[in-house]
Amino acid sequence: MNDQADRPVYMDHAATTFMKPEVLAAMAPYFSQYFGNPSSLYRFSGEPRKGVDAARRQVAAALGANPEEIYFCAGGSEADNWAIKGVALANRKRGDHIITSAIEHHAVLHTCEWLKRQGFLVTYLPVDEFGRVDPGSVEEAITDRTTLVSVMTANNEIGTIQPVAEIGRVAHDHGALFHTDAVQAVGAVPIDVDAMNIDLLSLSGHKFYGPKGTGALYVRRGTRLENLVHGGGQERGRRAGTENVPGIVGLGRAIELATADIEGHNRRIAAMRDRLIRGVLGSIPDARLNGHPTERLANNANFSFRYVEGESILLLLDAQGICASTGSACSSGSLEPSHVLLATGLSHEEAHGSLRLTLGDANTEDDVDYVLSVLPDVIGRLRRISPLTPPGAGVREVD
Ligand SMILES: *Cc1c(COP(=O)(O)O)cnc(C)c1O
Numbered sequence: 001m002n003d004q005a006d007r008p009v010y011m012d013h014a015a016t017t018f019m020k021p022e023v024l025a026a027m028a029p030y031f032s033q034y035f036g037n038p039s040s041l042y043r044f045s046g047e048p049r050k051g052v053d054a055a056r057r058q059v060a061a062a063l064g065a066n067p068e069e070i071y072f073c074a075g076g077s078e079a080d081n082w083a084i085k086g087v088a089l090a091n092r093k094r095g096d097h098i099i100t101s102a103i104e105h106h107a108v109l110h111t112c113e114w115l116k117r118q119g120f121l122v123t124y125l126p127v128d129e130f131g132r133v134d135p136g137s138v139e140e141a142i143t144d145r146t147t148l149v150s151v152m153t154a155n156n157e158i159g160t161i162q163p164v165a166e167i168g169r170v171a172h173d174h175g176a177l178f179h180t181d182a183v184q185a186v187g188a189v190p191i192d193v194d195a196m197n198i199d200l201l202s203l204s205g206h207k208f209y210g211p212k213g214t215g216a217l218y219v220r221r222g223t224r225l226e227n228l229v230h231g232g233g234q235e236r237g238r239r240a241g242t243e244n245v246p247g248i249v250g251l252g253r254a255i256e257l258a259t260a261d262i263e264g265h266n267r268r269i270a271a272m273r274d275r276l277i278r279g280v281l282g283s284i285p286d287a288r289l290n291g292h293p294t295e296r297l298a299n300n301a302n303f304s305f306r307y308v309e310g311e312s313i314l315l316l317l318d319a320q321g322i323c324a325s326t327g328s329a330c331s332s333g334s335l336e337p338s339h340v341l342l343a344t345g346l347s348h349e350e351a352h353g354s355l356r357l358t359l360g361d362a363n364t365e366d367d368v369d370y371v372l373s374v375l376p377d378v379i380g381r382l383r384r385i386s387p388l389t390p391p392g393a394g395v396r397e398v399d
Pocket of ligand 1: 014015074075076077078080105107152154155156181183184204205206207213214215
């Protein structure tokens with residue numbers, strides 16, 4: 001039907017990225033040649049230990065942090081769990097209140113729900129129509145019982161970038177700690193933990209062309225934090241388990257590459273994204289862009305198409321070789337539309353008809369052209385068979 005179906009267009013980089021060949025090359029020796037346990041004292045542990053130390057310096061450099069403030073773990077979800085449970089439990093005597101936002105990743109939201117069941121108090125801040133948290137709302141919600149404010153740097157669904165420096169300042173003014181889930185932001189938003197008033201920060205290797213199952217938590221020196229994983233004395237006694245040496249080495253190389261030229265990378269990606277957005281809004285009626293018009297990740301385009309269902313869009317796009325994502329996931333067993341889209345004020349119907357396209361390093365202008373050539377027809381076909389479509393609305397007649 002089309003030659004492009006044999007060369008799929010992958011536009012779901014917010015879900016995961018491919019691993020760069022340089023990253024794989026950096027990791028390779030650590031699977032076999034340098035297999036030793038970095039915590040041992042004999043000669044086999046020397047190279048593994050050096051590899052882990054170098055990666056710690058690479059991660060620290062990318063965040064404006066010190067290497068001794070970096071703790072490796074098994075990904076973004078673990079880092080979020082550790083930061084939030086760790087601060088809440090370690091500071092329980094001082095206070096029992098946590099503030100977060102309504103649009104966090106489930107790794108944050110479900111962790112907060114678990115803490116609620118343990119007796120903690122959680123405030124979920126609302127967002128505006130573009131998905132932004134108002135630092136003034138943190139000021140209103142914060143009390144002398146608040147120990148932690150956790151707001152993500154950039155949203156994984158709609159790409160909205162939060163005013164984290166301002167939010168962090170409000171937290172600090174009231175003696176609370178500030179955690180940010182920066183999983184989507186690393187490599188896209190320049191991070192400086194001091195300038196941005198960040199005490200704890202989560203990141204994940206597979207979101208910036210590194211290996212899956214790798215991540216790190218930045219913890220500002222002197223921060224009171226309970227351990228999450230108990231056992232041996234690895235990671236200076238704070239995170240047990242023999243180090244995933246190849247993964248850590250890959251994470252270090254990946255973050256170095258991802259943060260080497262954020263501005264240049266964003267310029268290239270945003271040019272394609274903007275053409276995609278203009279093309280979609282210009283060719284498909286009853287379509288809207290979700291998220292902030294300017295304060296958004298360079299690679300994120302999130303649309304709502306009225307009268308159609310996100311999963312159907314994905315299936316038809318997949319048949320044409322295009323891989324994307326939606327905020328409604330019937331197949332995952334939940335008929336609930338995206339909590340993020342609902343929080344921005346969208347109706348259930350609009351939230352169900354959403355499509356997320358997230359660009360990445362391998363995408364080309366040809367990919368954008370191809371999506372723009374396929375999508376209007378896909379939406380038109382679905383609207384023609386949708387019982388929600390009012391007569392004559394949202395359908396371009398084809399001849
Ligand atoms: C992907 C993602 C996570 C989870 O990271 P994993 O490494 O897959 O556990 C957490 N937060 C955000 C914002 C994400 O996009």
